[in-house]
Amino acid sequence: MPQLPAPDYPADVRARLEADAKEVIARYPGSRSALLPLLHLVQAEEGHVTRTGIRFCAEMLDLTTAEVTAVSTFYSMYRRKPSGDYQVGVCTNTLCAVMGGDAIFDELKQHLGVENGGTTEDGAVTLEHIECNAACDFAPVVMVNWEFFDNQTPETATRLVDDLRAGRTVEPTRGAPLCTYKETARILAGFPDERPGAVEATGGAGPASLIGLRLAKGEGAPGHGTDHVIAPRTPAAAATEEPPGGHSDEPPPAGHPSSHDAPQQTAASDPQHPAGPIAEEGE
Known part of the structure; x- marks a missing residue:
């Protein structure tokens, strides 16, 4: 039995969504590139991507409903049934x-x-x-x-x-x-985030994220035994460090957490320390 055509939005809703969709589409050199944000837009209307939303996206972007359905079912961020707030x-x-x-x-x-x-x-x-x-x-x-x-x-x-x-x-x-x-879906569609304080809010890097940076600087890692603690840099040592982006052939100090990544004394990729040919067994 053939499936009935998807119903359309009420006229006032359709007019509002068309205005929003045209604003989104205008951001892209090719209209079909706007499909992902348009799916968020229709999801913001009903809380999930309905057949009506798929039809709307297809008509706005001159795509088939099959093409829109293929995209909407590929990404888990799009809901295909009613869900919670x-x-x-x-x-x-x-x-x-x-x-x-x-x-x-x-x-x-x-x-x-x-x-x-x-x-x-x-x-x-x-x-x-x-x-x-x-x-x-x-x-x-x-x-x-x-x-x-x-x-x-x-x-x-x-x-x-x-x-x-x-x-x-x-x-x-x-x-x-x-x-x-x-509301989240509309923001993901590319419209302004009007929540109080949202613009100023940033995820930032917490202490756990910064441990690696501290280790790279030769600082101690909190919560570990002394074998993982590196002495903090002294002012004299800091004065002799390479500038950011610089390079040194000197290996890191013994016990440094990245000492296993130190430059090797011979390597085929290091022209200053060329490696000789590997001898075959029996030579």
Whole structure:
């Protein structure tokens, strides 16, 4: 049985979306490049990508509905069914998992009474496990509408979803203030982020992210034994250092965390220390 054509938006909604879509399309030299933000735009209207939204994108970009559907089903950021005002994603990739992400996810499934991708009966929270969000140094991480909640436990994550369902104010660990999923989708479509303080908010690098930089400078790594502690640079030593971007053939001091990466004394790629041919066995 052939599928019925997708219904259109009401006239006032269609006119508003067309004006927004034309603004988005004008940013690109080729109109079809605007497909991803347009999918966010229609998702901001209904909370997920509907057949009506797919038809709208296809008509605005002179594409087939099959082409739009192929893109919208490829990316997990686009929802294909109604979901909650707050998408709660628990990272269950390797590091977050071993640091407690699996335990958090299991606890939230039981607490909310939903499985992966399920939405609570009140329509407030959709729970899902997510892949790495490049915040491994804050593991385990929970994200709500793509805002970070770092260093979570089953207890803190449970309080978080309870606060969301109760309508209480929830503050992300870092970054911009929290907003609903529809509001997030409109921001991802490329429209101004009008949340108070959002422009000034930055994720920044936390102490965990900066340990590597401290080690590279020869400073001590907090929380480790003395074998991992490097003496801080003295003013005299700092005065003799290479400028940023400079290079030195001197190997790092013994015990330096990157001493295994020191320049080798002979290497085929080092013209100052050419390597001889490798002798064959028996020569």
